Amino acid sequence: MRKTLLFALTALAGQLFAGGFFLQLGNPDANPEATKAHAVLVIKAVGCHDPAHADVTAVAIGKNRRIPLTLTKLSEPGEFALTQQWPKDGAWVIELTGRNPDQFTNTLVPAGPNGVDRLHAKFAMKAFTASDVQSMLE
Numbered sequence: 001m002r003k004t005l006l007f008a009l010t011a012l013a014g015q016l017f018a019g020g021f022f023l024q025l026g027n028p029d030a031n032p033e034a035t036k037a038h039a040v041l042v043i044k045a046v047g048c049h050d051p052a053h054a055d056v057t058a059v060a061i062g063k064n065r066r067i068p069l070t071l072t073k074l075s076e077p078g079e080f081a082l083t084q085q086w087p088k089d090g091a092w093v094i095e096l097t098g099r100n101p102d103q104f105t106n107t108l109v110p111a112g113p114n115g116v117d118r119l120h121a122k123f124a125m126k127a128f129t130a131s132d133v134q135s136m137l138e
Contacts, residue, residue: 021045021046021047021098021125022045022046022098022105023096023098023107024046025109026043027042033074033081034074037081039081040082040111040116041081041118042080042082044079049100054098054099056078057096060092061094062092069082069086082094082116086111089113091111091112091138092110093136094110094111095128096109104126105124106126107124108122
C-alpha cells in the first residue's frame with residue numbers, strides 16, 4: 001500500500017511540476033519566413049504540450065480602441081507571425097492569448113512609433129486586468 005501511494009504521489013508531482021504553457025516572443029529578423037511576411041513579431045507556443053494544437057489570438061489595445069489582429073501560421077507547429085495592423089502612432093498594447101486543450105497563457109507587449117517592445121512584455125498564466133493594460137499605455 002505504501003509503495004502504491006508513493007508511486008501515485010510521485011506521478012502526480014511530475015504532472016504538477018512539468019513544464020507549463022508559454023508564448024515565446026521572437027525577433028522576426030531571425031526568421032526568414034517571418035521576414036518575408038513583413039512580421040514585426042514572432043510568437044511561438046512552447047511548453048509541455050503539442051504546439052500544433054495551440055490556439056493563439058491577438059488584439060491591439062489603444063486608448064478607447066481595440067483592433068482584432070490576424071496571426072499568420074508559420075511552418076513550424078505553434079509558431080506565428082504578427083504584422084503591423086494597428087496605427088503606427090500612439091501607444092498600443094498587443095494582447096496575445098494562448099490556449100491549448102488544458103492550459104491558458106497570455107502576454108502583453110507594448111508597441112508604439114518605434115515598433116514592438118519585446119523586452120518589456122509581461123507574461124501571466126491568468127487573464128490580465130484592464131488596469132494591467134492601462135499601466136502599459138501610460
